[in-house]
Every structure is written in structure tokens, then in C-alpha cells.
Amino acid sequence: MGTTKQDKSSSASISTLTLESARERCQEAIDDGFRADHPVLIDALPAMGKSSGVIRWAAETGNPLTIFGARYDMYDQYAEWCEKQNLSYNHLPSFHRDCETANGTHGDKWRKDMRQYYGAGLTGTEIHEEAFDLFSKELPCQENGECTYLSNRQITNKSDVDVLIGHYKHAYVPHRVEGRYIVFDEFPENDFLEKFEVGAVTRAINNYLSRDDMLPFEHFEDLLENRYTGRRQLATKTLFELYNPTLSRDPKGIVEGRNARIHTEAAAMVYAVAMAEDLRNEWEYTRLSDGRTAVRSSRDSILYMLNPPALDGAKGVVALDGTPTVPKWELLLGSELEHQQVLTDRERRTYVSECLKLRVIQTTNHFKPYAARHGKGINEREGLVLIKAIKQREKQSPVLITTKTARERYEQLGVANFVTDTEHYGNLKGSNKFKDTSLGIVIGSAHYGDPYVEMWAALAGKSAKRVEGTRGKTLDYGDSVANDVLYGMRENEVLQAVMRFGRDGKQATVYVHTAALPEWVERAENLPAIHTWSKGMNKVLDAIRDLRQDTWTVEDIVEHEGVQVTDRQVRNHLNMLRDHGYLKCDDSVRPYLWSGKRLTEIGKEGHVIFDGE
Known part of the structure; x- marks a missing residue:
């Protein structure tokens, strides 16, 4: 280590x-x-x-x-x-940026065809050199002189x-x-780290085995089912050591067959599956003969190959x-x-709070992990309540940073009316986009799913799995590498988001709606109290606004046609609004008379009480 x-x-x-x-x-x-x-x-x-x-x-x-x-x-x-x-x-030079055929200058069909072969493992140079065999004609970027990508390579x-x-x-x-x-x-x-979906793996391995009559397998399913039977695994290792010890790429198979559905790394795929070690957590690990590392999930058969330079x-x-x-x-x-x-x-704490003058205000004790794809756990209503309250408190609109899925949901709800810009975690590292922005809010923490954590641990040859009953602050994968990956995915990504703001040493304030912050970060205030209104509360508020009276009773609200809750529930809602300072109640008369105090300030979705208010 x-x-x-x-x-x-x-x-x-x-x-x-x-x-x-x-x-x-x-x-x-x-x-x-x-x-x-x-x-x-x-x-x-x-x-x-x-x-x-x-x-x-x-x-x-x-x-x-x-x-x-x-x-x-x-x-x-x-x-x-x-x-x-x-x-x-x-x-x-960049193939995708500098090659006029690959970047779409000569049309979208050319761009797609070029990138399809690139995705099959051919290099940009190989595609140019083998263009006639692949497309039966020269590339458009080569018709009037050398392609910019190739000429830049020479420079x-x-x-x-x-x-x-x-x-x-x-x-x-x-x-x-x-x-x-x-x-x-x-x-x-x-x-x-290259990711191969099961379809790509199956096609590449089937094609490779159909052209190699020495390996003891006929096709991918045969390889999966029989790799550990008899002496097949030993035979496979011996044959690769004799005839392909470096697991050489196979661009020839793609070029000759004009087949972008197979892959140049087919030999490495065969070796990775054949020689895999079962980590006993639905993951397999292989140290390839050329020094690379491969892992495969038995749940979805996706193969990952780590190839350090x-x-x-x-x-x-x-x-x-x-x-x-x-x-x-x-x-x-x-x-x-x-x-x-x-x-x-300790110095980091000082650096953030005093050198960069960042005021970090944590707003919840919950980690609020947002799943990468389906957005499980996102509470948009609570987030909007907080965003609007921050805008009102700070007298300016913040910038919102959250997960990609949550960002899309907030934008669909019209968050642009309350923030100056939005960004997601995955587009932050190295960015100075908000260096002059003095107010931000970071909502939720990223969680790419247990397979992501398990995969990185597997690449280190470790078996990791979520410990039953652990979640949030106690979440544990039973392995130090996996837990470090979790911390990097969660706390470190939140810290990266926080530190996008005010990087010129001028004061900036960042509200953080997740507990996924490193412990050494100084919190400038105690947690606020965040209340989201129920449907019943919203009906009561609509009734108050609709009455257009200076005073009203509980009975006036209960009898309103839009209210479908009991008088006790109405009284509870009114008492809550009074406790928050929005209403007044004259209890010297019967029935009590209610009136507005800060009625226009009541948020549609809820209410936030910040520290000291």
C-alpha cells in the first residue's frame, strides 16, 4: 500500500x-x-x-x-x-474534436460511423489508415489534404x-x-476504466472463439458454464501464455469483417472471464496476464477493465x-x-472559514443520498421551501448544486425563478464557474449505487457488500477500500460543490442540505427548522386568502368550500402559523378572532426558521 x-x-x-x-x-x-x-x-x-x-x-x-x-x-x-x-x-490532438469526419463537419452519418468503430476499440489513426477497407472510400477529411487530427499529431x-x-x-x-x-x-x-455491456462481451467473445479452434470453448455460454470444469481453465491459461501472452488487440478482425459490433479487446475479455476468481459477493476478479485488471458482475454480466497507462x-x-x-x-x-x-x-478548517471566508450552513442531519438513475430519496418540495427561504433571507438568489437527476426535477418545477444557475456534482471538478458567486445551496449527496462501490473494491481484489441494517451515517460495506470509495463519492463530492463558491477570498455563504460533509468543516450556524406544508395546511391558506377579511374564525375556515379537514385540524394549522409569527389571535373574545400579521410572507410550500430567528 x-x-x-x-x-x-x-x-x-x-x-x-x-x-x-x-x-x-x-x-x-x-x-x-x-x-x-x-x-x-x-x-x-x-x-x-x-x-x-x-x-x-x-x-x-x-x-x-x-x-x-x-x-x-x-x-x-x-x-x-x-x-x-x-x-x-x-x-x-483529439480524435473527437479535431477530426472533421468524427466531429460531424461532414455530416452526422459519418460522425456516427466513425465513433462506432472507435467504440469497437480502433484508434483514430487506425480508422484513418484502414478507411478504404472499412468504408470502401477515403474519409472526407482526407480528400483535400491530410486530416487536421493527423497533421496535429505530427506537430x-x-x-x-x-x-x-x-x-x-x-x-x-x-x-x-x-x-x-x-x-x-x-x-x-x-x-x-472501460465498461463492456453484456451484449458487447457476448458478441466479441463469440466472434473470437469462432476464429480460434484451440481454446476449449465454443461460445460465450459454454465459456461461462464450463470454465471451471475439468482442466479447461489451465488449458486456457497455457494457450494464452504460448500464443498470446500480452493479450494483443485484434483490429484486423474488425477491419476485415467491417464489424463494429465486436471489439479489439476480445482476447482480454476471453481471458478475463475464463480465469476469473469468485469474490463471493456476485463479483469476479481477474488479474490479466498483461497486468491489467478486470472485474465482472454476475448480476448483470457487465465487464469492467482497468488499464492504467x-x-x-x-x-x-x-x-x-x-x-x-x-x-x-x-x-x-x-x-x-x-x-x-x-x-x-485543523488547518483545512481554518483555510476554508478564514482564508477563503466561506460560511457553511448545514441545514439537515440527514445524508439525503440521491440515487444516480431513478432519483430515489429526492424531496423536491422540501428543497424548494429551503431555496425560497434562503432567497428571502439573503435578499438574493443562490446557485443550486445537486445531483444530475435532482437538478432535472428541480428545473421541471421552475426552480429557475428562485436561483441564478444550476449545476450537478459530476461537472464540478476543476471548474471555476462559480468562483465569483457569493451565495450557493448544495442539496443532497451523490450515491451511484452499491454496485459502483463494490466494483471499485473488486478492482482492488476485495469483496465488499453493504452490511445489513446500515444506512446513512452508519452505512458500511465491510471493507476499507469500499468505505473510502463511499466517502469519496459522498462527503468529498459535497465538499467539492461547497468549494466552488467564493474562491477569490471574498466572503461567500453556502447552505448545505445534507450531513455528508467532512467533520473538520466548520458549521457557521445551528440547524434550521424546515416545515413543508401538508395538503390540509395549503387548503387553509387558500381559504384565508380567499376570504379577503381582516379577521376570521375557525368556523369561517371550516365552512369554506375548499377545506375538507376538521375544525381541530384547522385550529392546529392556525396555531402553527401563529407560532411562526405569520398570524395573530385575539383570545379575549369568543370565538377567537384570527388576523394576518405577515400573511404575504407565507411560503406556498412551507416555512424555514433559521438559527437566531
Whole structure:
């Protein structure tokens, strides 16, 4: 396993920590990381200058640097920093962006055909080289000279460029890595992890077995049912060791058959299924002969293959992450990874509340996990009550961050009338979109489902399963790797959302409607009381507004045609509104006379009492 270190180099006390001193310590950690003879993970909170720090390092040392990231806007930011430091740079070419055929310039049919073969495992270069065999004609992007994608590849092949900027998958290209210092900016969640649906696996394996008469299986079902019988597993391993020890890709099968429904990784799929170890939690694990790792769920037969890039030729490797899940980074960069936490947890508390001047107001003790697909657990009515109350309290509209599914539901309910913008968790890392925004609300915590957690644990060879009876704060998967993945998916994603706001050191306030926050984060207020009105309460409120009288009795409300609750229920609703300060009651007369006090301020969906009100 890797090592974890906390930076204790600063002699400054927590009380004197400043934004500048925090950034200086981040820069020192980056400098030290590049000097190490093993990969180093720099764990530094957002706005500490991680990304700009690697450019400063390149300018000061003159060493060649390659940066791998995901966001095109960050590519432009890196280029701007390079220009300020007088560093030469190149954007590494993107097949989907730079090839005019693949990006749709020559029509949607061409775009779909190109991406279909790319999805089958052919590289962008292979598709261009084999275009005539695949399509019976040259690609439109090649008709009037060389494709922009291919010509850009030649330009970026030069070794004398100070900084190369590209996508994570460019790390698979050896000359982008060899002899250079490498940076991974944030964790590449799915870029080195390929997901194969059961249909794709079945077609690829069936095709492969139909062309290989030595392996002891006829088709995918035969492989699944009989892989452990007799000596078939041993025979399979021996045959691969003799004839295909590196599990070589098979682009030829796709090109010759013009078949984008199979895959170049068919050999690896056969090996992964044949040699699988049962983890006894409905997951299988295989260490492939070429060093890759594969896991497969027996529930849905989806196969995942983790293929970390070869970094042996790099002079140094540094990973940057504001909220890292260390076991996932170790799966990518190796067990020798050193985890360098720049600030202690106490210093982090100070950094967030004093250096960045972020006021974090937690509004619930519940974790409120929102399922990724079906949105289970989302309480839109409560969320709207809180959003409207925050707008009224702060005299401005907030920005809403939540899960993708919840965001869609809130937008359908017209949340745009109460917020200035919305965003979802999956589109936040590395984003500076809300750096100048002073008011935000984060609702709910992400939960991608138990299979997501189990899958990452399986990639580490661990068997994880939700411990019966655990949920929310007590949720436990019975394995340390799985629980770290859970924390990264939940608490770390919420923290990332919180820290999108006010990153310039000016005060910002973020309301957090989930308890999924790291314990070290300072809460600025006690929890508010949030009440959502029942249907009965809404009927009473409609009746009050409809009466258009200065005073009224319980009987006046009960007799209103829209009210279908008892006089006792009406009295309870009126008492609640009085307790909240919206109504007055004259109990010196009989029957009691009710009147409005702050009637126009009553929210349609509910009411919030904030700390101190």
C-alpha cells in the first residue's frame, strides 16, 4: 500500500495561516513531488494553486512537462499560464474534436460511423489508415489534404515543446510520457476504466472463439458454464501464455469483417472471464496476464477493465486532487504512490472559514443520498421551501448544486425563478464557474449505487457488500477500500460543490442540505427548522386568502368550500402559523378572532426558521 504524509513543514501556526502561505506550501509539495522517484499524490484543497503550480515549476526548472486532464476550459487556462511564463506549449490532438469526419463537419452519418468503430476499440489513426477497407472510400477529411487530427499529431510529436496539454487517454501514447514529467489533474474517473455491456462481451467473445479452434470453448455460454470444469481453465491459461501472452488487440478482425459490433479487446475479455476468481459477493476478479485488471458482475454480466497507462519512462509523476480517494489513485498509479496531504484537518478548517471566508450552513442531519438513475430519496418540495427561504433571507438568489437527476426535477418545477444557475456534482471538478458567486445551496449527496462501490473494491481484489441494517451515517460495506470509495463519492463530492463558491477570498455563504460533509468543516450556524406544508395546511391558506377579511374564525375556515379537514385540524394549522409569527389571535373574545400579521410572507410550500430567528 502507498504512504500518507501530512505536511508539517510550515512553522506558522494555524491562526496565522493565510491564502498565500497555503499556496506556498502547495507549491513546495509540488516541487518535492517531482523530485520523488515514485508517483506522488498532492492532496490540496481547491484554490490552493495546484494547477498553476505545476506550470510555475516547469518555468523555474526548464523541465519538459505533460499535463493530462479532462476539461477543455482547463486546457485553455493552462495555455494562458504557459504564455505568461514564456513556455512553449501544444494542445495534444483529439480524435473527437479535431477530426472533421468524427466531429460531424461532414455530416452526422459519418460522425456516427466513425465513433462506432472507435467504440469497437480502433484508434483514430487506425480508422484513418484502414478507411478504404472499412468504408470502401477515403474519409472526407482526407480528400483535400491530410486530416487536421493527423497533421496535429505530427506537430505535437516534437520533443522540444515545454508543455504538452491533453486528455488523460493521451497517456497511452509512449512519446507523450517518456523523458517528461507527468501531471494528472484530478482523478480520471472513467478514462482508464472501460465498461463492456453484456451484449458487447457476448458478441466479441463469440466472434473470437469462432476464429480460434484451440481454446476449449465454443461460445460465450459454454465459456461461462464450463470454465471451471475439468482442466479447461489451465488449458486456457497455457494457450494464452504460448500464443498470446500480452493479450494483443485484434483490429484486423474488425477491419476485415467491417464489424463494429465486436471489439479489439476480445482476447482480454476471453481471458478475463475464463480465469476469473469468485469474490463471493456476485463479483469476479481477474488479474490479466498483461497486468491489467478486470472485474465482472454476475448480476448483470457487465465487464469492467482497468488499464492504467505505462509510466515507467516518465521522469516524475505527480497527481493533483483537492478531495482524493486514495485507493482509486493507487489502482491507477501503483501501490508505491505517496499521498501528500498539504494541510492538516485543523488547518483545512481554518483555510476554508478564514482564508477563503466561506460560511457553511448545514441545514439537515440527514445524508439525503440521491440515487444516480431513478432519483430515489429526492424531496423536491422540501428543497424548494429551503431555496425560497434562503432567497428571502439573503435578499438574493443562490446557485443550486445537486445531483444530475435532482437538478432535472428541480428545473421541471421552475426552480429557475428562485436561483441564478444550476449545476450537478459530476461537472464540478476543476471548474471555476462559480468562483465569483457569493451565495450557493448544495442539496443532497451523490450515491451511484452499491454496485459502483463494490466494483471499485473488486478492482482492488476485495469483496465488499453493504452490511445489513446500515444506512446513512452508519452505512458500511465491510471493507476499507469500499468505505473510502463511499466517502469519496459522498462527503468529498459535497465538499467539492461547497468549494466552488467564493474562491477569490471574498466572503461567500453556502447552505448545505445534507450531513455528508467532512467533520473538520466548520458549521457557521445551528440547524434550521424546515416545515413543508401538508395538503390540509395549503387548503387553509387558500381559504384565508380567499376570504379577503381582516379577521376570521375557525368556523369561517371550516365552512369554506375548499377545506375538507376538521375544525381541530384547522385550529392546529392556525396555531402553527401563529407560532411562526405569520398570524395573530385575539383570545379575549369568543370565538377567537384570527388576523394576518405577515400573511404575504407565507411560503406556498412551507416555512424555514433559521438559527437566531
